[in-house]
Amino acid sequence: MAKIISVISGKGGVGKTTTVSNLGAALVKRGKNVIVIDGNITTPNLSLHLGIPFYPITLHDVLKRKTPIEAAIYEHSSGMKIIPASLSADAVKDIKIEKLEGALLNLLGRADVILIDSAAGLGREALTAMKIADEIIVVTNPDLPSVTDALRTIKLAEESGTKVSGVVINRVKGKKHELSISEIKSMLNVPILTIVPEDSSVPKSIKKRKPVIHHKPNSRASTAFKKLAAKILGEPFKEKKKKKKSWFERLTFWLR
Numbered sequence: 001m002a003k004i005i006s007v008i009s010g011k012g013g014v015g016k017t018t019t020v021s022n023l024g025a026a027l028v029k030r031g032k033n034v035i036v037i038d039g040n041i042t043t044p045n046l047s048l049h050l051g052i053p054f055y056p057i058t059l060h061d062v063l064k065r066k067t068p069i070e071a072a073i074y075e076h077s078s079g080m081k082i083i084p085a086s087l088s089a090d091a092v093k094d095i096k097i098e099k100l101e102g103a104l105l106n107l108l109g110r111a112d113v114i115l116i117d118s119a120a121g122l123g124r125e126a127l128t129a130m131k132i133a134d135e136i137i138v139v140t141n142p143d144l145p146s147v148t149d150a151l152r153t154i155k156l157a158e159e160s161g162t163k164v165s166g167v168v169i170n171r172v173k174g175k176k177h178e179l180s181i182s183e184i185k186s187m188l189n190v191p192i193l194t195i196v197p198e199d200s201s202v203p204k205s206i207k208k209r210k211p212v213i214h215h216k217p218n219s220r221a222s223t224a225f226k227k228l229a230a231k232i233l234g235e236p237f238k239e240k241k242k243k244k245k246s247w248f249e250r251l252t253f254w255l256r
């Protein structure tokens with residue numbers, strides 16, 4: 001039976017969609033059958049991150065009409081399955097995101113993990129994603145506004161009895177003005193699942209419409225997302241030691 005994990009943040013733009021596309025791809029690499037769902041029906045962009053912006057049948061059709069959810073499943077080249085949301089601005093009218101809970105029942109036997117990319121804020125979309133999840137992953141950046149919103153999200157989850165697996169701290173630059181990891185840990189009081197550095201490979205991978213773990217598998221961000229997948233599965237993670245460059249490799253690097 002699939003485990004449903006929703007990725008939520010409170011504050012927008014902190015890296016939820018990036019986390020979903022990369023965690024999904026990293027779980028597939030660990031042999032899991034994964035379905036990622038764009039639960040952000042007002043401003044969807046999971047399918048943009050994954051490079052297939054047009055799908056004939058989307059989650060909107062499932063929620064609006066009687067289309068079975070199985071008809072909206074597409075296979076991505078990474079091996080994960082995606083249920084996209086419609087990119088059309090009109091499609092969002094009269095949508096009841098709350099219907100997602102019932103629709104998901106038909107998917108439980110079809111995957112090991114179902115990841116839901118939530119919308120920013122704590123409106124209907126995020127609250128539904130929280131309600132239907134077995135557990136949530138909270139994404140934050142190391143700044144006061146996003147950590148405060150992450151805290152609000154965690155409190156709401158705790159009040160509604162949803163398990164919080166932990167927090168992903170994304171876009172860490174190591175600057176003095178940032179909140180430190182220990183400050184974030186003591187504010188949120190949940191496990192820190194992974195720390196993703198600010199890494200230009202991420203926007204470059206989005207431009208290429210690929211998860212960064214495929215675009216630059218050995219980048220620092222990729223390593224952090226692979227670590228997250230191992231943590232979620234309770235499996236060990238071995239960080240690849242970077243091979244020391246020979247003097248010849250160093251010379252050719254500088255002469256490039």
Ligand SMILES: Nc1ncnc2c1ncn2[C@@H]1O[C@H](COP(=O)(O)OP(=O)(O)OP(=O)(O)O)[C@@H](O)[C@H]1O
Nearest residue numbers: 012013014015016017018120171197198199202203
């Ligand atoms: N580790 C990182 N390093 C550099 N840039 C990053 C990193 N993570 C995310 N970004 C950039 O931040 C932007 C927002 O990321 P993303 O779309 O994943 O956020 P989101 O939380 O899903 O946003 P929204 O709330 O709008 O759905 C993207 O343009 C991405 O390139």
Ligand SMILES: [Mg+2]
Nearest residue numbers: 016017040045
């Ligand atoms: Mg997003």
